[in-house]
Amino acid sequence: MKVPFFRPIIGAEETEEVLDTLKSGWLTTGPKTKKFEEEFAKAVNAPFAVAVNSCTAALHLALEALHLQSDEAVLVPTMTFAATAEVVRYLNAEPVLVDVHPDTLHIDLADAEERLKKCRKRVVGIIPVHIGGMMVNMEEVNKFAKKHNLWVVEDAAHSFPAGWRKSEKDEWKICGSGDSEVTCFSFYANKTITTGEGGMATTHREELAERMRIMSLHGISKDAWKRFSSSGNWYYEIVAPGFKYNLTDVAASIGIHQLKKAELFRKKREEVAKKYNEGMKSIEEIELPPEDINRIHSWHLYYIKLNLEKLSINRSEFIDKLKERGVLTSVHWMPLHMHPYYKKVYGYEESDFETASKVYYRLISLPIFPDLKDEEIDYVIENVRRICEEYRN
Numbered sequence: 228m229k230v231p232f233f234r235p236i237i238g239a240e241e242t243e244e245v246l247d248t249l250k251s252g253w254l255t256t257g258p259k260t261k262k263f264e265e266e267f268a269k270a271v272n273a274p275f276a277v278a279v280n281s282c283t284a285a286l287h288l289a290l291e292a293l294h295l296q297s298d299e300a301v302l303v304p305t306m307t308f309a310a311t312a313e314v315v316r317y318l319n320a321e322p323v324l325v326d327v328h329p330d331t332l333h334i335d336l337a338d339a340e341e342r343l344k345k346c347r348k349r350v351v352g353i354i355p356v357h358i359g360g361m362m363v364n365m366e367e368v369n370k371f372a373k374k375h376n377l378w379v380v381e382d383a384a385h386s387f388p389a390g391w392r393k394s395e396k397d398e399w400k401i402c403g404s405g406d407s408e409v410t411c412f413s414f415y416a417n418k419t420i421t422t423g424e425g426g427m428a429t430t431h432r433e434e435l436a437e438r439m440r441i442m443s444l445h446g447i448s449k450d451a452w453k454r455f456s457s458s459g460n461w462y463y464e465i466v467a468p469g470f471k472y473n474l475t476d477v478a479a480s481i482g483i484h485q486l487k488k489a490e491l492f493r494k495k496r497e498e499v500a501k502k503y504n505e506g507m508k509s510i511e512e513i514e515l516p517p518e519d520i521n522r523i524h525s526w527h528l529y530y531i532k533l534n535l536e537k538l539s540i541n542r543s544e545f546i547d548k549l550k551e552r553g554v555l556t557s558v559h560w561m562p563l564h565m566h567p568y569y570k571k572v573y574g575y576e577e578s579d580f581e582t583a584s585k586v587y588y589r590l591i592s593l594p595i596f597p598d599l600k601d602e603e604i605d606y607v608i609e610n611v612r613r614i615c616e617e618y619r620n
């Protein structure tokens with residue numbers, strides 16, 4: 228059997244909507260994008276949503292709208308994707324990498340506090356990452372941000388739909404509706420919903436939404452599509468040197484229908500996660516992903532951690548053994564401080580991030596997507612178990 232790491236699900240609704248758009252005569256940002264924005268904003272209970280062509284673009288626009296300056300610094304967990312820190316560099320500011328909690332891989336605020344104190348530049352913001360789709364405790368982040376006068380931009384590339392609450396007595400807070408300045412989502416091909424490439428920035432601050440919208444299209448003071456529609460005219464003004472980050476109506480056509488299926492997709496991934504949990508809980512050579520009754524988990528990722536002292540093979544060999552048997556996996560991620568750029572420019576060493584450096588060598592992300600079949604789930608479980616048995620210490 229062959230089990231892929233991911234299979235996107237595109238239904239007839241998406242295909243028909245794309246065809247409709249192709250035939251409509253309006254391919255780039257227009258009415259479908261507007262509809263997608265409105266429906267997404269409703270889905271996450273946010274007053275404003277700006278559709279863009281990637282989550283990276285959303286993060287960049289957020290930091291630009293917050294006036295990040297080149298002599299300033301931003302706290303970023305080292306356990307994240309390239310995008311989270313590179314956007315800080317786009318504005319010539321410094322990403323201050325922070326260690327993570329060993330179980331959740333969430334940004335460690337105690338470590339963040341230490342690094343903030345030591346940083347020679349002024350630290351102005353923090354970008355928590357809801358890794359795998361299990362949200363960071365946003366109350367703690369917001370408290371920390373308030374104490375140090377920081378803005379908060381959430382990297383929510385994994386966490387749609389997702390939610391958190393403080394305790395069982397409290398109400399759910401949906402990711403994207405919180406107190407943070409901006410929340411950034413991804414619709415990349417293998418994210419929880421997709422538009423091929425795409426992203427969304429949500430905010431409760433109108434002036435940030437306005438700035439992000441203007442900067443997403445050349446810094447032009449009004450939506451270009453309105454210029455060419457019957458209600459618009461030819462005149463526009465450039466108010467700043469903006470970017471080319473707008474989402475197309477072709478992509479938004481896919482998004483409109485993916486959005487409708489998002490909770491169904493999430494429930495299906497949750498079922499996969501439950502089956503994995505049940506099937507692998509007795510395997511002592513691995514640790515299962517963390518869970519919390521106070522989270523609505525998007526289950527974008529299902530990562531296990533190898534208990535290396537109980538195994539005679541390392542993580543890379545474990546991945547190769549799975550691959551030999553047809554199970555494709557991934558690693559999320561090699562921490563940023565271990566990459567050549569961050570080592571070279573900021574002088575980071577593995578010993579500077581004790582937890583992330585250690586946990587990295589244990590991580591394997593298993594296949595998880597809505598239409599992963601029962602026999603595929605069983606096959607993954609069986610092979611993880613067999614490899615553990617064969618290479619047990």
Ligand SMILES: *Cc1c(COP(=O)(O)O)cnc(C)c1O
Pocket residue numbers: 280281282283284307308310311356382384385412413414415425426
């Ligand atoms: C995928 C991802 C991004 C970037 O998303 P794009 O839409 O591809 O730009 C950012 N942050 C994290 C944590 C991601 O996994």
